[in-house]
Amino acid sequence: MKSAVIVFPGSNCDRDLAVAFEAATGAKPVMVWHRDTELPDDIDLIGVPGGFSYGDYLRSGAMAARSPVMQAVAQAADRGAFVLGICNGFQVLTESGLLPGALLRNAGGHFVCRDVALTVENAQSAFTSRYDAGERISYPVAHHDGNYFADDATLDRLEGEGRVALRYAESVNGSARNIAGILNDKGNVLGMMPHPERVIEPAHGATDGKRLFEGLVEGLMARA
């Protein structure tokens, strides 16, 4: 099983995500620089990490979404590789059009950095298969632009197709319908603002994120 983590100038959760991928898959992921134009052909899992790519210039994720490697990520996603975008990675995925909508400045204007309660809305996806539908979990968030926005028709479609994977169970950033994470139409791309990679071992103080990575690996094994 081959995994990769994309690294942009200003990424700062890339190494944490690499540790989470390695713990789940048993192999170190390839770290891919934003200027690279290719990913390994047989890549199974791609992480787009959190951070402040390009200093959040223009809009969060806007510059990173137009960097050369994102073409390769889009092609891999099209082939069915799993793509997980966390925090800034979620912003990059919406800016690149791999996921609908956009992430706006938090409604309260403040940077939010704390553990938040989440509800697993869809436990059928590979990303969430190790959770129960409706289960209450807790992941940390750390973002300024996490206020998910999409027009009503798009929101209705996401809800109707079961593409809202995670929802905030409390008020966090003003997100439309409290959306914390969404899937693409094929279910192989997930973007989310909370950080599962920060809660995968007891030393982190919590392990709620571990099952997300285990579920992904399970999904990949089942497919192989």
Add this chain to the structure above:
Amino acid sequence: MKARIFVTLKGGVLDPQGRAIHHALEGLGFDGVNDVRAGKLIELDLADGTSDEDIDAMCRKLLANTVIENYRIEKVA
């Protein structure tokens, strides 16, 4: 040739920055402000002959996110 691109949030998209500016203006005693919306001005210095289509493409592909933003192009001689 120069062009100015004005990028503004679409109506209905919450603008926390505009709201904070509004509050600050009220704090300074300016009571007559009904609403504040903040946007961006991007100035481009372009090769002569750059087509309107190209400028528009720059806006759509990068300068504005049309999910949440409108843009207006003003060409300056």
